[in-house]
Amino acid sequence: MSSAYFNIRGVVEGFYGFYYTHQERMALLRYMGQHGFNMYLYAPKNDRHHRDRWRDPYPPQSRVLFSETIQVAIKNEIRFCYGISPGTSVCYSSTEDFRSITDKFIYFYDLGVRSFSLLLDDILPEFIYSEDRDRYESYAHAHADLCNRMYVWLKDRDEGCELSMCPTDYADTPPFSMYTKTLGQMLNPEIMIMYTGVQVCAREIRGIDAKAYGEAIKRKPLIWDNYPVNDGEMAADLHLGPIQGRDPELYKQVCGVLINPMNQMEASKIALATYANYMADPIIYDAQASWELALEEAAGLQYAPALRLMAENALKSPLKIHNAVRLESLVSAVMEALKAGVSSIEDPAKAALDDYLNQIDQASYTLANYMQNDALRSELLPWLELWDWWRRLGKSTIRALNLRETDSDFQIAIRDIQTARRAIQKHPKRIMGNSLMSLAEWISERSHAD
Structure with missing residues (x-):
């Protein structure tokens, strides 16, 4: 050629x-x-x-x-x-x-x-x-x-x-x-x-x-x-x-x-x-x-959507400053709703973020367990591990938001947030930016105030 x-x-x-x-x-x-x-x-x-x-x-x-x-x-x-x-x-x-x-x-x-x-x-x-x-x-x-x-x-x-x-x-x-x-x-x-x-x-x-x-x-x-x-x-x-x-x-x-x-x-x-x-x-x-x-x-055609979802959270490089633009937008919408006093139970922004985290859950599992390119899977595994910790942080944060909204005890969810945060902070790799951390910190601070 x-x-x-x-x-x-x-x-x-x-x-x-x-x-x-x-x-x-x-x-x-x-x-x-x-x-x-x-x-x-x-x-x-x-x-x-x-x-x-x-x-x-x-x-x-x-x-x-x-x-x-x-x-x-x-x-x-x-x-x-x-x-x-x-x-x-x-x-x-x-x-x-x-x-x-x-x-x-x-x-x-x-x-x-x-x-x-x-x-x-x-x-x-x-x-x-x-x-x-x-x-x-x-x-x-x-x-x-x-x-x-x-x-x-x-x-x-x-x-x-x-x-x-x-x-x-x-x-x-x-x-x-x-x-x-x-x-x-x-x-x-x-x-x-x-x-x-x-x-x-x-x-x-x-x-x-x-x-x-x-x-x-x-x-x-x-x-x-x-x-x-x-x-x-x-x-x-x-x-x-x-x-x-x-x-x-x-x-x-x-x-x-x-x-x-x-x-x-x-x-x-x-x-x-x-x-x-x-x-x-x-x-x-x-x-x-x-x-x-x-x-x-x-x-491969079957697993490309999962890889694309991971890749859009791994764009930080000399070419791009932001790692996860779509995630940052979703988290930003949730933060704005919280600051405006919108109920997290009925908040469509929170529902959209929850759905995105569910997609990540499925994509991560698919790439780790079903993708046929074994060489690529092996190389992605350290980042897949971290990606899943971010997903856990996000899901625990949403669960804490929902429990707080109904005046339920959300300390178990807070402990899960803390576990995920520690795992992320000590992990040697980077993916997904840092926007979910700000949301997790917001609900953690409220747990002390409450």
Whole structure:
């Protein structure tokens, strides 16, 4: 599947934390082939031989696994790119360190790889070794020199090889750093430079921003899009929403896009499917329609409504501030009615919220026990557990409201609220926002007053 818009339509396994298993990676490559992707960049930060111990060779058992993975990529018309991240400890002027990098590249070249990347991101902009301070005018000069020498080495070995790099200032903004400008001036124009947008995790990636960055680096950038990735401080969130905020005319200013997925490979397919639709035709891309189809593909037609209900409560991400817009609206209506003195027994807002919580109850049970996509189920389970605690909090709160309205003892319901609150507060994941907590606190405060 080709595209008239983006020459490179890729995925970069570039997150921190536990990276994909061999089987997950091969499944991802097959999925990519089915959805029009054409490049995969291997760059998991926690692969010790990729970053922290980049000088060390891969163990013997890795060769068979990488070979199988690369063959799956080739079969699915995916360009396998191997990335190495030596910046944490490299001596740029060292011939030994240069040879350590080329040894890694030879290892993958012999397995059929012709695309390589030097990732110099997430490192301190300072020299570690005195030899580098003596040799280079600046950090950018060192990066350009290393990449240029590596490019020449690759081309001498095989004219079909290509090289990309991720700079240290990968989320730069006008007027741009001296590092960015120097790198653009000194780096071989055939070496692709990655760019995440004006932010590391960009809410929007505009064509005007990519154009400005491209002018600074003197070439069209290769976008490294940090959505739906959820590593680091975002690890508590599940990013199940569609890609949005990407300029319909971004393709005019970039050489391609690499998408950084979540640690949860199967769940990442939801966002990846929508991104595939965007890259196929960004002009007519409809995020909502694409999302509905992606949910159906992930869960199956029968279970897609349940997954959609969960997903609309898991939208907090760099793209969206709110986690659960519909729930927030329902809770807000109940709070307004309470403040206005409307009887909770007859309040249609409370009845609507109760019905929504019943839907969540059924959806949660369905996803946990009936959905046929076992890989997705396993990844969702921690959030399903928390989702159910929120449901319990909401149901206990409604029960307390009803009992209070009839002058009945609602202390048991209050205890259930407290149990649910404690479980939610200590849970390592996040879903559903926080609106139900305010309602629970309202009735809890009344229990003390009464």
